[in-house]
Amino acid sequence: MRADRLLSLLLLLQNRGRMTAPELAAELDVSVRTVYRDVEALGASGVPVYADRGPAGGYRLMDGYRTRLTGLTSDEAGSLHFAGMPAAAAELGLAADLTTAQLKLGAALPDGLGERTRRVQERFHLDAPAWFRDADPAPYLAEVAGAVWRQRLLRVHYRSWRGDVHRQLGPLGVVLKGGNWYLVADAGESVRTYRVSRMLAVEALEERFERPAGFDLAAYWQESARRMEAGVLRGEARLRVSPRGLRLLPVQFGAAGSQAVREAGPPDEEGWVETVLRVEALPVALGDLLRLGLEAEVLGPPELRAEVARTVTGLAERYQDGAAARPSLSRIVSGGV
Numbered sequence: 001m002r003a004d005r006l007l008s009l010l011l012l013l014q015n016r017g018r019m020t021a022p023e024l025a026a027e028l029d030v031s032v033r034t035v036y037r038d039v040e041a042l043g044a045s046g047v048p049v050y051a052d053r054g055p056a057g058g059y060r061l062m063d064g065y066r067t068r069l070t071g072l073t074s075d076e077a078g079s080l081h082f083a084g085m086p087a088a089a090a091e092l093g094l095a096a097d098l099t100t101a102q103l104k105l106g107a108a109l110p111d112g113l114g115e116r117t118r119r120v121q122e123r124f125h126l127d128a129p130a131w132f133r134d135a136d137p138a139p140y141l142a143e144v145a146g147a148v149w150r151q152r153l154l155r156v157h158y159r160s161w162r163g164d165v166h167r168q169l170g171p172l173g174v175v176l177k178g179g180n181w182y183l184v185a186d187a188g189e190s191v192r193t194y195r196v197s198r199m200l201a202v203e204a205l206e207e208r209f210e211r212p213a214g215f216d217l218a219a220y221w222q223e224s225a226r227r228m229e230a231g232v233l234r235g236e237a238r239l240r241v242s243p244r245g246l247r248l249l250p251v252q253f254g255a256a257g258s259q260a261v262r263e264a265g266p267p268d269e270e271g272w273v274e275t276v277l278r279v280e281a282l283p284v285a286l287g288d289l290l291r292l293g294l295e296a297e298v299l300g301p302p303e304l305r306a307e308v309a310r311t312v313t314g315l316a317e318r319y320q321d322g323a324a325a326r327p328s329l330s331r332i333v334s335g336g337v
Helices: 002-016 021-028 032-044 074-082 086-091 095-108 111-123 141-150 217-232 243-262 282-290 302-325 329-334
Strands: 049-052 058-061 152-160 163-177 180-186 191-195 199-208 235-241 273-279 296-300
Touching: 002 021, 002 032, 002 058, 021 032, 021 058, 032 049, 141 152, 141 163, 141 180, 141 199, 163 191, 163 217, 180 217, 235 243, 235 282, 243 273, 273 282, 282 302, 296 302
Parallel strands: none
Antiparallel strands: 049 058, 152 163, 152 199, 163 180, 180 191, 235 273, 235 296
């Protein structure tokens, strides 16, 4: 581990030039004292590391010195798929491999390309999870990913919406979607998708399995997502929507909301439009549409409009009753209660 860290420190100085001990400590996730010891070790091994004193000081390599120790290990090469996704790499236990691989690649690039790479890293960042939605913890992600990599069977205790089940799976791949991890696995009779956060226990077996010939993880996921969306969004709601509600549709309903905006009719004299929104089953659609508040009116189907009316009426009665039952502040202050 120390040899890897020394190489990373050397490549950091080669790629970025002068760096202070605290900056190096932050990059390597070690203490400043450890950086001091590692710099001394590099100097003792013949690497020309110099320390510049003063406010603008720091460690640097002698001008013109470059190491050629830039070959990637198999783990480092495999981690490059997660370039730009450091959080995902960390969840999979690949953070150190990814950092070292990126440093090695940067050291191997000509000066012009290396500088361009650094500018891109400074100016672009990928944050996969959606706003205000924390990803579910997935404590068994590392074990699942390891079984995928080594083609080992998995025995899992899984909590589905139908209840707890036990399965023996042939793990084919993992997918990161909206900040959550999913396992795509051969379940014997078919290929299925399992949410890793719902795994209550995982055991990687020594027994290997054969991947189906020609299996394409990306193609499977795309088709699976299409089928799931088609299966979930089985209904349609006819709406009358205000200008503000029209802006809220893509925010609240994603692609279905954007489609409803595109297919909206002409505005009336108040600026309201009529459109059709693809929705889930009635109980789910009811809760989703209530989030639009007064910015939308459900025109149909009749059962959905009636359910919205019943719910809104019930809410109004509840809050009116609550207001009548609570004493007013003026009565409390005047001693009327």
